[in-house]
Amino acid sequence: MRKPRIVSLLPATTEIVCALRLEKRLVGRSHECDYPGSITNRPICSRARLDDRKPPETIHAEVARSIEQALSIFSIDLETLQRCRPTHILTQDLCSVCAVPMDVVNQALNELNSRQVTVVSVHPGNLEQVMASIHAIGAALEVPFRAEDLVARMQARFNAVYARSHELKTIPKVACLEWTDPLIAAGHWTPELVAMAGGYPLLGTVGKNAPTITMDDLAQADPDVLIIMPCGFSIQRACEEAAKLAKNPAWTNLKAVRTGRVYAVDGNTYFNRPGPRLADSLEIMAEILHPEDFQFGFSKKAWQKL
Known part of the structure; x- marks a missing residue:
């Protein structure tokens, strides 16, 4: 496998990439990806059309208006994405409000005529699906054993808390x-x-x-x-x-x-x-x-x- 060049458009997938010890392969991120702090020098490939400094009722109204008009509240910086030359793009299809949705990614790739990019879209609706997302990303990036280890370490912490709280x-x-x-x-x-x-x-x-x-x-x-x-x-x-x-x-x-x-x-x-x-x-x-x-x-x- 050629060395991956990863663009992550979701903070959680960026954290997963780094937990899988692939931080050096991360070449681009979303405007929200800020952890670990060592990745904040990576190029930003997305923007939000909302200002999160506004009051919650204003943000909610603007989101509702965008959904009603079938408009995404996110956009992709095509020029930056092209410069990153990704082999893999990580995104999600759970919530169009939380991060760049799959259709926006596909549209960007069509405009760039990029057919060799692997897009991994996760759907972490519950804890089981969060773990499945980690496995999917690990498989796509050809580090499945690292994904298994990360899931096992998370599950051990879950189990430790549950074992005490259950009593x-x-x-x-x-x-x-x-x-x-x-x-x-x-x-x-x-x-x-x-x-x-x-x-x-x-x-x-x-x-x-x-x-x-x-x-x-x-x-x-x-x-x-x-x-x-x-x-x-x-x-x-x-x-x-x-x-x-x-x-x-x-x-x-x-x-x-x-x-x-x-x-x-x-x-x-x-x-x-x-x-x-x-x-x-x-x-x-x-x-x-x-x-x-x-x-x-x-x-x-x-x-x-x-």
């Missing part, structure tokens, strides 16, 4: 918010992380898209623990958006608020990325739900109690 007597009801205006409950792999960490997940469904909910829905569920993890936002931004939620009159009636069990997490770094750091995300979840039983050292830098 705990207290199982709090947990709601995770993936967006704050409108309220969107976390779906896909997040309910699995909650359950494995010793919680009972509310509102979201494993393997399903994140559902839009109302404050009444949240009040009716009345979680013991409420975790704010807006997609693509840092922990600082999550804290800011949580403060806005606190202005709603119904907020103070929530059990999680009354008992001081509302948390903000760095969703952009951890929970929103279906890659190797989901093992970190599970450990963070365990620390939040059962701080007396789990201490992994993520407090403050990855999550904060509000």
Whole structure:
């Protein structure tokens, strides 16, 4: 096999490539790929048509408008992509809002008349599919044994947390918010992380898209623990958006608020990325739900109690 030249258009696949010890073969990345820090000198091959500094309600409205008009919120820099001369492009077909979708990649390759490029599109809707994505990327890049080792190491960390949480007597009801205006409950792999960490997940469904909910829905569920993890936002931004939620009159009636069990997490770094750091995300979840039983050292830098 010729040495691969990899362009990754999804932060999670970039992290997978590096975890497979192929960082030197990464020749291009998306505008969102920022981990590990050593890859931030790679050329940026994509752009977003949205400004994530805007308020959540504005971002949501612009995304909805783009979907209604059948327009992608992402574009590919054809000139940069051509200069990268990739043999492999990694992307996803799970969410058109999260990263460059497959049809945009295919259109770019057609415009460049690039027929020799292998496109690997992953669909990590739950933890099993995240592991399958790692195997698929490892197979495409001809390092299947490295993929097996990475999956085994992640699974060992999952199992270690579950083995301890499974013995705990207290199982709090947990709601995770993936967006704050409108309220969107976390779906896909997040309910699995909650359950494995010793919680009972509310509102979201494993393997399903994140559902839009109302404050009444949240009040009716009345979680013991409420975790704010807006997609693509840092922990600082999550804290800011949580403060806005606190202005709603119904907020103070929530059990999680009354008992001081509302948390903000760095969703952009951890929970929103279906890659190797989901093992970190599970450990963070365990620390939040059962701080007396789990201490992994993520407090403050990855999550904060509000």
